[in-house]
Amino acid sequence: MARDKATARKGKQKKAQVEEPTEEKMAEKRSKHDSDSSDSDSGPEDRNGPPQKVSKSSKSGAQKFKDDQGYTYFDLTGNKRVTIREFKNKLYIDIREFYEKDGKQLPGKKGISLNASQWNKLKTLVEDVDEEVQHLT
Template sequence: MPKSKEFLESSDDSDTEKPVAKKSKKEGKKKSKESSSKDEDPNRFELSRTRFVNVREFKGKVLIDIREYYEAGGEMKPGKKGISLSVDQWKKLKEVVDDVDDSIKELQ
């Protein structure tokens, strides 16, 4: 039987099968785009139009991901440029924020 056809058993007890119309690939992609744009990730925070901070879990560990995104097919996707910090590294970064601010003031 060809892989491209899907069949659904009829509701009666007979052995006949009825073909079910498949959605085109474009229809499926449209739905995912619509749902992704409407469902904002509560763990993603915008720094600029193309840079985001994302809190996520990977292999059982919480990571703070600061990453550049790019647009592909109407969706924002994570790029290669970025860094993932562990929770300990994030806490250390927060501890040195005042020192970083002082260094910025000196250089401006």
């Protein structure tokens, strides 16, 4: 009987340790859902083309792109990008690493999503942060 109680407790503990879905898993589910609803007869090669170049930004000269979901993003270096997205009717600026899987660029765990007020605060700090970086280099 004591063994049954211990086994039951372990089962409850495992149930309590259920993982929250990561952005990576959610993106994978979205991409599966999006790919299932295609009307194309030619297969997956026409669904995952290269990212669309939108235009150049007037201030920095950086190129703007659109991802598979239609969100605008800017490439940083290597596999890092800044994406402007909407989630539950709220604006977020997502600075994140991406990785490639099956020919698709997927968001990784390393990154941060800032809401509009956090983004505005960060913009006010740029000169101060840059000054500190100059002192350290």
